[in-house]
Amino acid sequence: MSTDSAGRILDAVLTLLSRHGIGGVSMRAVAREAGVALGLVNYHFTDKTGLIAAALRRIEEQDIALVEPDPDLPAAERLRLALRRVADPEFLTTEYLSLRLQLWSLAQAAEEFERINTEAQSRYRSGLARLIRAARPDLSRYECAKRAADIDVVQNGLWLTSLLGLDRAALRRAVKLCEDIALA
Amino acid sequence: MSTDSAGRILDAVLTLLSRHGIGGVSMRAVAREAGVALGLVNYHFTDKTGLIAAALRRIEEQDIALVEPDPDLPAAERLRLALRRVADPEFLTTEYLSLRLQLWSLAQAAEEFERINTEAQSRYRSGLARLIRAARPDLSRYECAKRAADIDVVQNGLWLTSLLGLDRAALRRAVKLCEDIALA
DNA sequence: CCCGGTATTGAACGCTCGTTCAAACAGCTC
DNA sequence: GAGCTGTTTGAACGAGCGTTCAATACCGGG
Numbered sequence: 001m002s003t004d005s006a007g008r009i010l011d012a013v014l015t016l017l018s019r020h021g022i023g024g025v026s027m028r029a030v031a032r033e034a035g036v037a038l039g040l041v042n043y044h045f046t047d048k049t050g051l052i053a054a055a056l057r058r059i060e061e062q063d064i065a066l067v068e069p070d071p072d073l074p075a076a077e078r079l080r081l082a083l084r085r086v087a088d089p090e091f092l093t094t095e096y097l098s099l100r101l102q103l104w105s106l107a108q109a110a111e112e113f114e115r116i117n118t119e120a121q122s123r124y125r126s127g128l129a130r131l132i133r134a135a136r137p138d139l140s141r142y143e144c145a146k147r148a149a150d151i152d153v154v155q156n157g158l159w160l161t162s163l164l165g166l167d168r169a170a171l172r173r174a175v176k177l178c179e180d181i182a183l184a
Numbered sequence: 185m186s187t188d189s190a191g192r193i194l195d196a197v198l199t200l201l202s203r204h205g206i207g208g209v210s211m212r213a214v215a216r217e218a219g220v221a222l223g224l225v226n227y228h229f230t231d232k233t234g235l236i237a238a239a240l241r242r243i244e245e246q247d248i249a250l251v252e253p254d255p256d257l258p259a260a261e262r263l264r265l266a267l268r269r270v271a272d273p274e275f276l277t278t279e280y281l282s283l284r285l286q287l288w289s290l291a292q293a294a295e296e297f298e299r300i301n302t303e304a305q306s307r308y309r310s311g312l313a314r315l316i317r318a319a320r321p322d323l324s325r326y327e328c329a330k331r332a333a334d335i336d337v338v339q340n341g342l343w344l345t346s347l348l349g350l351d352r353a354a355l356r357r358a359v360k361l362c363e364d365i366a367l368a
Numbered sequence: 369c370c371c372g373g374t375a376t377t378g379a380a381c382g383c384t385c386g387t388t389c390a391a392a393c394a395g396c397t398c
Numbered sequence: 399g400a401g402c403t404g405t406t407t408g409a410a411c412g413a414g415c416g417t418t419c420a421a422t423a424c425c426g427g428g
Binding site: 019020021022023024098101102104105106107108109117118121146149150152153154155156157158160161163164165166167169170173174177 | 285286288289293333336340345347349351354358
Binding site: 037039040044 | 375377
């Protein structure tokens with residue numbers, strides 16, 4: 001939770017996005033949720049598109065942090081940690097998953113949103129490839145990128161499917177599948 | 185493409201949903217896209233929620249048909265066909281993929297949408313399990329359901345990731361992964 | 369104490385939204 | 399052709415939307 005008004009407004013956007021989808025995000029609803037006056041939203045952010053883009057960038061930063069864990073750990077441990085963290089109860093809440101889904105689906109609404117999305121996706125994937133390479137220096141850079149792409153597919157499926165209802169056992173099997181791909 | 189006005193209206197909803205997301209679907213935009221007057225939309229469908237729910241049901245039927253292929257083929261062939269069809273160029277167009285994404289993200293907007301989604305998902309998964317069981321009668325019913333769940337994860341990831349940009353080789357590897365899971 | 373700029377407020381604007389409805393139109397039977 | 403039933407039209411309504419803006423509150427430095 002943020003304390004400055006701009007931060008509270010961004011938090012409000014993400015909360016509403018997750019709760020009701022883009023249809024629930026109006027300038028008035030955002031102001032109400034953030035506990036500020038309507039005019040303040042347009043004071044901090046030029047327009048609605050800029051507001052949503054700022055909220056999008058804020059959440060994407062958290063994603064990148066997923067594949068940049070504690071550098072003091074041994075490489076293999078860092079990789080395993082990163083692969084398991086996507087299935088953490090912390091990230092598999094309905095709020096967070098539906099927020100992710102809403103962010104993805106925003107891409108169709110404006111070109112800027114799509115650019116932010118694909119950029120974050122490729123940053124995430126190359127971060128993952130770097131982790132694999134550190135844990136498995138015997139593999140070529142190309143092979144690591146390939147495996148990162150395959151893991152990305154399974155992880156995206158894991159997120160999406162668990163939003164639609166996925167049992168715990170299937171979830172564990174998916175995480176195991178990712179580890180197998182990374183370390184095969 | 186439909187010829188009756190109600191069908192043309194549903195087509196218009198799906199077109200607009202895929203093109204601009206839910207934000208692009210207004211009663212007026214739907215009427216314009218379908219080439220009918222505004223009032224006719226509310227004549228065929230009680231309100232906007234009912235309209236979108238009807239469009240949702242229409243597209244889900246196509247999905248179920250994916251796992252119910254030609255019953256004359258041998259079981260193993262039917263399974264392989266179903267697994268490959270999700271990666272067909274016919275289904276991997278941006279229009280269709282972004283439509284799928286929009287449908288998923290609609291679940292947050294109304295309880296009815298969410299119910300339609302999860303219901304279709306479980307119908308699809310059990311259809312897939314039935315195909316696996318027919319191809320591999322030696323497996324237990326439970327094992328087939330497990331494999332269907334695993335394949336569902338990878339397929340969902342395949343769809344979602346290819347919307348964000350996935351190379352052809354990674355796509356082929358994902359399809360192969362599904363076949364390996366089914367026939368292992 | 370007052371001044372400067374930054375932060376914040378809420379009323380007001382024009383616009384689009386979803387819904388309603390009386391009217392017109394089409395196809396049909398008698 | 400009159401009458402009936404089911405379609406189709408577009409104007410109208412009130413509500414909510416994003417944006418603008420003059421007015422107010424806050425606050426550190428002169």
